[in-house]
Structure formats: C-alpha cells, structure tokens
Amino acid sequence: MDVKKAEFIKSAVKPKDFPPAELPEVAFVGRSNVGKSSLINVLANRKALVRTSSTPGRTQLINFFDINSILTLVDLPGYGYAKAPPDVRKQWGPMIETYLAKRENLKTVVLILDIRRIPSDGDLEMLRWLEMYNIPPIIVLTKCDKLSKLERARQTALIATAIKREKTMMLPFSALSRDGRDGIWQEIERLLGL
Numbered sequence: 653m654d655v656k657k658a659e660f661i662k663s664a665v666k667p668k669d670f671p672p673a674e675l676p677e678v679a680f681v682g683r684s685n686v687g688k689s690s691l692i693n694v695l696a697n698r699k700a701l702v703r704t705s706s707t708p709g710r711t712q713l714i715n716f717f718d719i720n721s722i723l724t725l726v727d728l729p730g731y732g733y734a735k736a737p738p739d740v741r742k743q744w745g746p747m748i749e750t751y752l753a754k755r756e757n758l759k760t761v762v763l764i765l766d767i768r769r770i771p772s773d774g775d776l777e778m779l780r781w782l783e784m785y786n787i788p789p790i791i792v793l794t795k796c797d798k799l800s801k802l803e804r805a806r807q808t809a810l811i812a813t814a815i816k817r818e819k820t821m822m823l824p825f826s827a828l829s830r831d832g833r834d835g836i837w838q839e840i841e842r843l844l845g846l
C-alpha cells in the first residue's frame with residue numbers, strides 16, 4: 653500500500669460515537685508494549701501517527717484513522733498492563749467486545765504478538781473472541797530483529813502450538829528494519845477486498 657494520506661478521524665468508546673461504517677476497516681490489538689504503535693506507524697509511513705508507549709493509566713479509547721480515503725485503520729487499546737487501575741481494566745473487555753460484535757465494516761483484526769514470548773491468556777482470549785464473532789485474524793509476530801533466524805523459526809513453531817491454530821498465517825515483522833511491512837499490507841488488502 654502506497655500510503656498518501658493517513659489522518660486521525662476521532663476517538664470513541666461507544667458505538668454511537670464511532671465514525672460512519674462506510675469504508676472497510678482493519679483493527680490492531682495486542683498486549684501493552686507489544687509494539688502496536690510502532691507497527692501502525694510503519695504501516696502508515698508516519699513517525700507518530702500513533703503515540704508510542706502511551707500511559708496506560710488514562711481512559712482508554714478506540715482511535716480511528718483514515719488511510720487514503722479507502723479504508724479505516726483502528727487502534728484498539730492494549731491489554732494486560734498489570735499496573736492499569738482496576739476501573740480502566742474493567743472497562744476494556746466490554747468496550748472491545750462491543751466493538752468486535754457490532755462493527756459491521758470490520759473485516760480483519762491484526763493481533764500482534766511478541767515473537768520472543770509465549771502468548772498470554774489475554775492473547776488467547778482475544779483469538780477466541782475473533783473466532784466467536786467470525787472475524788479472520790492476521791497474526792503478526794513483531795520484534796523479529798531481536799532474534800536470530802534460527803531462534804525465530806523455533807519461536808514461531810512454539811507460538812503456533814500455543815495458539816492451536818497451525819493453519820493461521822503468522823507474519824514476521826520488525827519496526828526497526830521495516831521487514832514484513834509489505835506482506836502485512838498485502839494480507840490486509842486481501843481481507844478488505846481492496
């Protein structure tokens with residue numbers, strides 16, 4: 653994708669505040685600090701479309717972005733931050749589940765995993781939700797630059813076993829080298845019908 657336009661549309665919590673569901677939509681999700689903001693910024697070719705390492709104590713919002721006026725990119729708040737206040741953590745589940753259940757133009761969710769880590773309960777729960785709401789996932793294994801080629805292959809196999817979805821495609825990525833960017837866009841475009 654040759655990104656010519658990448659613009660913030662709005663933030664929202666409830667469906668009544670979401671922008672009109674006119675364009676096909678892709679959402680990004682993962683545990684806090686996994687590298688979600690870095691991935692989105694590389695995909696959008698922007699240094700800081702999304703702020704990195706956002707403070708998890710504040711109210712969590714769903715952020716909508718326009719890409720080339722042909723698709724909407726959605727940044728969902730991260731999960732699993734141990735120090736987040738209980739009320740922030742309590743709001744997260746219902747907000748995300750409502751979005752996944754109600755957003756009719758949502759075509760795929762990019763679930764971001766750290767290639768060095770075994771998926772958490774939160775990651776597995778997210779995969780179950782996507783299955784339940786019939787949303788095809790794209791799994792991105794990020795921070796690949798931190799491992800050797802051999803370690804990467806080993807971790808990829810361990811993660812595939814942990815998520816019990818041997819057939820789900822897992823795409824390697826590095827925000828440092830930008831390796832994997834084109835393959836991720838191709839998969840998004842395919843699932844959005846672009």
Ligand code: GDP
Nearest residue numbers: 684685686687688689690704705795826827828
């Ligand atoms: P978020 O909380 O999921 O949005 O994560 P961020 O994008 O803010 O990244 C968290 C930390 O991981 C930051 O220090 C990033 O610089 C670092 N990071 C993110 N992606 C990569 C990557 O692909 N490679 C390396 N080496 N570091 C990364």
